[in-house]
Amino acid sequence: MPSPEAEIVNHIRRLRFEHGEMTQENLAEQAGVTRHTIMALEAGKYFPSLLLAFRIARVFGAPVEQVFEYHGEPR
Amino acid sequence: MSDSEKWARWTLGVVALTIAAYGAFVAFLGHGPATFSVFALLALTSVPASSRRYFKGQRFDEREQQIASKANRAGFGAFWLAFCGLIMAIYFTKGWNATLTVPVWALTETLMWGFILIVGVEAVTTIVLYRGGLHA
Numbered sequence: 001m002p003s004p005e006a007e008i009v010n011h012i013r014r015l016r017f018e019h020g021e022m023t024q025e026n027l028a029e030q031a032g033v034t035r036h037t038i039m040a041l042e043a044g045k046y047f048p049s050l051l052l053a054f055r056i057a058r059v060f061g062a063p064v065e066q067v068f069e070y071h072g073e074p075r
Numbered sequence: 076m077s078d079s080e081k082w083a084r085w086t087l088g089v090v091a092l093t094i095a096a097y098g099a100f101v102a103f104l105g106h107g108p109a110t111f112s113v114f115a116l117l118a119l120t121s122v123p124a125s126s127r128r129y130f131k132g133q134r135f136d137e138r139e140q141q142i143a144s145k146a147n148r149a150g151f152g153a154f155w156l157a158f159c160g161l162i163m164a165i166y167f168t169k170g171w172n173a174t175l176t177v178p179v180w181a182l183t184e185t186l187m188w189g190f191i192l193i194v195g196v197e198a199v200t201t202i203v204l205y206r207g208g209l210h211a
Contacts, residue, residue, distance in 0.1 A: 033136035036077040036205075045207070046138050 007072035013042045015060045015067060030059045079139055082123040083146075083201035089119045090195045106180045114187040120194055142204045150197035154189055 016022040024042075028035045032055060040046035041056075048056070057064040093116045100110040135143060169175065 034077060034139065037136050037138040040138060049137055052137055 008047055008068060008070055009044070010041060010068045012038070012056065012067060015062065019060060027056070027059060031055045077139070077205060078123065079135070079142065079201055080205045082120075083198040083205075085123045086120045086194050086198040087202075089116060090191055090198070092119075093117055093191065106178075106184075111180060111183060111187075114184075117187070117190060117194070142201060145204060146197040146200040149200040150193040150195075153196040154193050157189070157192055 012027070016024070016027060024035045024038045028038045031038070031052065033052065037046065037048075041048060053064050053068055057067045060067060093113060096113040096116060097110065100113050104110055165173075165175070
């Protein structure tokens with residue numbers, strides 16, 4: 001089975017910079033998590049719940065599929 | 076470094092300090108109330124910021140909660156294994172119908188060592204999960 005990091009990628013880092021170089025702290029505050037969780041997300045070390053994924057997408061004013069992409073094979 | 080990681084490192088330090096103090100007290104004083112008092116050092120595990128957050132009712136985010144939950148399960152899992160191991164060891168060495176006479180200090184210290192095992196494993200698991208990530 002492929003590892004999750006091979007299947008899910010996110011564009012949080014790019015989106016932060018496209019939104020006025022938003023800091024991790026700022027994004028964390030708006031999404032209701034700690035900065036360490038944002039760091040783990042950007043590093044691909046953690047995959048968020050659906051709720052957190054939607055919260056982050058809302059902060060960027062983008063649909064969730066623009067923030068997170070799934071590259072897994074259909075089963 | 077997150078509050079939880081700081082707690083984990085602090086806790087490992089407290090555990091090491093307690094074990095060292097226990098060893099020193101047993102060497103010089105033997106088993107007794109004075110030696111048992113070193114376990115009071117374990118109260119220091121409540122000093123770090125993450126403990127204060129917990130006691131103030133401040134919520135951890137979902138990743139922190141997942142790590143805390145896994146660390147908690149690992150700690151109690153280790154305790155359960157140790158408990159089963161102890162029971163099995165007594166069973167195989169003394170037999171099922173044997174009567175054990177243990178001093179009170181041995182009973183109370185066993186409980187303290189159980190606590191040390193739980194928080195120690197929790198702390199190590201917390202550090203490992205923060206370092207290696209958590210793919211939930």
